[in-house]
Amino acid sequence: MPCIAILAFSPLLDRAVFAQSDLLTPTVLVPLIFGLYVIGPTLVVQGYSSDVLRNYGTLNLFAMSGLTLGLWVVRRRPTAELARTVVAWDFEILKIASWVLFLLGALGIATQVRAFGGIGALVGVGYGAERYALLRTTTTFGAGFEWWLLGCGCLWFYSLRTGRRATALLSALIAVPVILLLLQIGGRSTIVYFVVFVAVLYSEGHKRIRGSAVVFGLVVGIALAQFYNLARYFLAEGILTSVSETAKIVMQHPEAVLPTSANEFRAPHTSLMEALAYYPDARYWGLSYAAGLVNAVPVLPSILNMDLLNISRVRLEFIDPLLLSEGGGLGFSPVAEGYLNFGILGVWLHMFCYGVLGAWVFRKSRETSSLGWLLIAAGVMPILCFDGLRIHFASAIYKCLRVYLMPVFVYLFIRLSLKSAGTRRRGPRQQDHLQRSTKSREDNLGASEPGAS
Numbered sequence: 001m002p003c004i005a006i007l008a009f010s011p012l013l014d015r016a017v018f019a020q021s022d023l024l025t026p027t028v029l030v031p032l033i034f035g036l037y038v039i040g041p042t043l044v045v046q047g048y049s050s051d052v053l054r055n056y057g058t059l060n061l062f063a064m065s066g067l068t069l070g071l072w073v074v075r076r077r078p079t080a081e082l083a084r085t086v087v088a089w090d091f092e093i094l095k096i097a098s099w100v101l102f103l104l105g106a107l108g109i110a111t112q113v114r115a116f117g118g119i120g121a122l123v124g125v126g127y128g129a130e131r132y133a134l135l136r137t138t139t140t141f142g143a144g145f146e147w148w149l150l151g152c153g154c155l156w157f158y159s160l161r162t163g164r165r166a167t168a169l170l171s172a173l174i175a176v177p178v179i180l181l182l183l184q185i186g187g188r189s190t191i192v193y194f195v196v197f198v199a200v201l202y203s204e205g206h207k208r209i210r211g212s213a214v215v216f217g218l219v220v221g222i223a224l225a226q227f228y229n230l231a232r233y234f235l236a237e238g239i240l241t242s243v244s245e246t247a248k249i250v251m252q253h254p255e256a257v258l259p260t261s262a263n264e265f266r267a268p269h270t271s272l273m274e275a276l277a278y279y280p281d282a283r284y285w286g287l288s289y290a291a292g293l294v295n296a297v298p299v300l301p302s303i304l305n306m307d308l309l310n311i312s313r314v315r316l317e318f319i320d321p322l323l324l325s326e327g328g329g330l331g332f333s334p335v336a337e338g339y340l341n342f343g344i345l346g347v348w349l350h351m352f353c354y355g356v357l358g359a360w361v362f363r364k365s366r367e368t369s370s371l372g373w374l375l376i377a378a379g380v381m382p383i384l385c386f387d388g389l390r391i392h393f394a395s396a397i398y399k400c401l402r403v404y405l406m407p408v409f410v411y412l413f414i415r416l417s418l419k420s421a422g423t424r425r426r427g428p429r430q431q432d433h434l435q436r437s438t439k440s441r442e443d444n445l446g447a448s449e450p451g452a453s
Contacts, residue, residue, distance in 0.1 A: 001039055001057060007064045008035020011071075016211050023214040024203045026358030026384050027071045032218075034067060034389050037333070040265030041273060052276045059272065059347050063335045066348040070355020074363055090371045093418065095158045095167075097411040101151030102174070104406075108144025109178075115140050123184045131185075132327045143403040145187065148178050149194040150407050154375075157201045184239075186232045188225055193382035195221070197404065200378040204365060223257045229264070230256060268331030268390035271315050275336045278318055284309060284341050292394035296401050311337055311392045332392040358384045372415075375408035 011028045023029075038060045042053070115138035116122040125131050152175035159167035175194075182190055199217075203209040230249055234242035250256055275282070291308035294300055301308065312332045316324035323330070338350030358380070365377040383400040 001042055003061055004035055004038055004057070004064050007068055008032050008038075012215075016215065022208060023211045024199060024209055025362055026355075026381070027075050027362075029381075029385050030071065030355070030358055030389070031064065031068060033385050034064065036265050037269050037389050038064070038335075041270045044266055046270065046273060048273050048277055052273055055276050056273050059276075059335055059339060059344065060269075062344065063338070063347050063351040066350075066352035067355045070352040070357075071359045072355075074356055074359045090415070091158050091162055093415050094154055094371060094411060096414050097407060098151045098155035098158060098171075100410050100414070101147050101154065101407060104142060104410075105144050105146070105148030105151055108140065108142040108147060110144070111140040112144055119181070123181070125185075132329075136327065143406075145178055145182060145190055146193070146403045147406055149175060149190065150197060150379075150404070152178075153194060153198040153201060153378075154407050154411075156198065157205065160202070160206055183228075188228055188232075189386070192221070192225060193386070193404065196382045196385065197378045200381045201374065204362075204377055205371075205374045226257045264390070269333040269335070271330070272333045272336040272339065274315065274319055275340055279340075282340055283343070284311065286341055288337055288341060289393055292392075292397045295394050296397050298402075308394075310394065311340065312395070329391075331390045334389060334393070337392050354384075354388060372408055372412055375411060376405065379404035379406075379408060 008031050010031075012023065012032055015023045015028050042056075046053075048056075112135070113119055113122055116125060116134060125134065152171045155174075156168055156171040159165065159171060179191055179194075199209065227246060227250065231242040231246040234245045237245075287309040288311040291310065294304065294308060312329060313324065315332060316328075316330065320328075320330070334350055334354065335347050338346035338348075340346075342349065361380050362377050365373040380400060382404055383396055387396040387399055
């Protein structure tokens with residue numbers, strides 16, 4: 001574990017010293033959070049043999065080496081400068097996309113409220129297994145709360161880059177009621193992912209966030225998230241009671257707010273210990289990855305009508321059938337998934353490709369300097385830092401494509417639709433003249449945009 005801890009914290013220390021304003025990247029955050037997930041289960045007495053624990057450490061060290069290499073192979077040299085030259089027309093499209101996301105989010109929230117039987121029932125069920133069981137057995141539309149908040153983030157970024165202070169205030173006012181409702185429900189992860197999405201938009205698209213602010217945000221954010229995790233058990237008694245009771249616990253046991261004290265950082269990677277102890281010879285030969293790719297495409301699973309492998313479900317069938325029957329879950333280690341598919345080689349390849357993908361998205365975003373790639377980087381970041389490290393591939397890719405990349409899909413759809421409509425209305429000569437004038441306008445605006453180099 002010491003070697004894993006060193007590899008986890010080294011990028012953060014390196015950037016904090018030599019690039020003090022470029023910490024909010026996969027190269028820094030992904031190894032750090034992966035290290036916390038790996039170390040978490042080792043701090044709890046699990047009852048596994050010394051061979052299982054030794055193999056657990058070896059496989060995770062192998063995984064960390066692949067992840068580190070993947071992140072650094074395609075990384076771009078840290079820089080505090082921004083070269084994003086987005087024209088005013090693109091920001092107007094972003095504004096339209098924001099309102100479309102609000103509309104989609106409102107529809108999704110309305111269907112959830114109806115499915116649960118009202119807001120009171122929605123809050124009463126909470127954010128546990130019962131909630132997911134109900135969502136699976138009722139008809140709802142999309143990711144209502146997530147899309148609503150993503151629309152708020154896009155609208156706020158639009159107002160930031162265009163100087164519309166009233167719009168910035170409006171985006172905050174629209175976001176607050178949903179955040180308060182999520183706090184009552186217990187939807188911690190949705191709020192955290194929204195904060196990460198907005199932080200990347202700001203840091204990559206406007207002004208680099210100082211390294212000290214990123215470190216402070218990590219420490220305070222993790223502590224607050226864990227404090228809230230404890231407070232969720234008292235939410236039924238009211239917010240004030242839940243805060244006061246949780247404060248009493250933290251005063252007596254300060255270690256309770258450490259990330260390694262949270263089940264979030266323990267349960268997912270325990271799946272590797274379980275695999276090594278109970279079914280070390282099982283091999284799925286890529287079926288879990290194939291299931292993820294099929295599930296990522298809307299309506300394709302129903303068209304194929306195949307019994308796709310759910311590797312997380314297999315875990316629960318072995319470990320906790322009762323939790324499975326209740327609709328709950330414990331997460332899943334990507335290291336365990338790689339191991340159960342292709343053995344030790346699968347572990348290294350899974351994490352190496354993971355690192356390459358994360359670093360490439362951010363490098364591409366910076367090199368192309370387009371609003372579309374910025375939205376991709378902001379949408380991918382929460383999945384890279386959390387879901388991709390604590391749930392199986394199929395769930396992570398589903399959530400990435402269906403939820404957090406929705407802003408870029410909506411933005412590109414509107415952009416292409418308007419461009420196509422404009423092309424049909426104009427003749428070839430007018431179109432050629434427009435392209436030349438637009439190029440000139442982009443050059444002028446790019447030089448004067450905030451954050452442009």
